[in-house]
Amino acid sequence: MPQAFEELAGRKIDDLFSGSLLLSGGHEDAAEELLVWTVRRAFHAFARGDSDGEVERWLEARLARDFLEIFGRLGWDGDRIGSALFRAMDRIPPRARVALWLLLLRRWSYADVEDLLGGERGELEALLSHRASLSEVVGVVGERPAEGMNG
């Protein structure tokens, strides 16, 4: 059934914001700007009929690409949400953050993540080696809900 972009965005906004926070290493301002930028551009792509396959995954892919092309290259300071998982993500390279988010946390297939990253064969395995940083903090610290996420 056809749906308005607003319906799609409304359904996905929480997922996209948590993904945005994760990719931004917990920097709230960066996450907000990435989300707004992605939604704004996705609105026009959706209107042109550019969304393909499962539209929710299409939005995740757009968020990941916008992060890599633009926001992953910017430096951010300011408020950060105090989560060990976010801090761990902040210390690893942008492409590894995208690989871990999509594959490990959004349960994308290896082939789909490789398609999105467009890197050389074998690169994904190297990026996934950063997973050790995440398992370290989750295993040692234990993870609790983010403080201030609704603040």
Place this chain on the structure above:
Amino acid sequence: MAERGPMDCSAARRALWPPERLRIADGAVLQARAHIDECASCEQYLAQDREILAAYERLRAERAPRRVRERVFDVIAGERSEALIAGRLSGGRSPPVRRSPWVISVAAVAALLLGGAWGGMFIQHGTVVGEEALFVEDYLRRAVGQDHVETSDPAEVSRFLTRELGIAITAARLDGVRLSGAEICLLDGRRGAMIRYEIDGREISHYVVPNAGGIARSRVLAPRVTDSGLRGPTVVTWAGDGAEQALVGELEAAQLLGVARALEH
């Protein structure tokens, strides 16, 4: 990495990823399961995977803050309105042409201020529309007359802008931001103010183009993107108080956003 028959750890994990998805138990899947059943390394890997996923699920259970939700839907509403307007006006435009980075920068600000959705496409592709428009723009710019004032006195800037534009536009006083002057700008045939500030020796420009009855729009960060990657200046646009506004400068995005927020308030 353990070796278990013909399939190694990496291939086994790929074949069974994501592990919770139902799959047809073909030869590869059976081999992968056999490998994982016997491999301590894979068992540990999957246990860690469950822990990391559980940690992320707890974070995901939180909702996006109301401020963020409102801003996102405000942006969508603004884009939808502007797309409708652009749809009515876009018939006579010329095909896209390539220009120098300087021209792209000026045109991108104009497009962001006056075109909304169209401006987003400018930045994405690094192209501008309508060669002839720039000649007209330049001709009109010269016809404007006195078009700038160099001063750090906000009162003098305000007097200049009020006299030239016929409406009261006030230069801001912000900590760590030095006023250096103001100019009359001409964007797509509309006269507006361009107030110049300096932060740590770097110039930023605040564009205010009166647009009575225009649609209010939340802040949108638009780092300029070219085919070769990201380069300055960064642009933040918003609309409200009867004017389209933009802040342009070679600052870090976060710093420029901070100034935009202060100017909005």
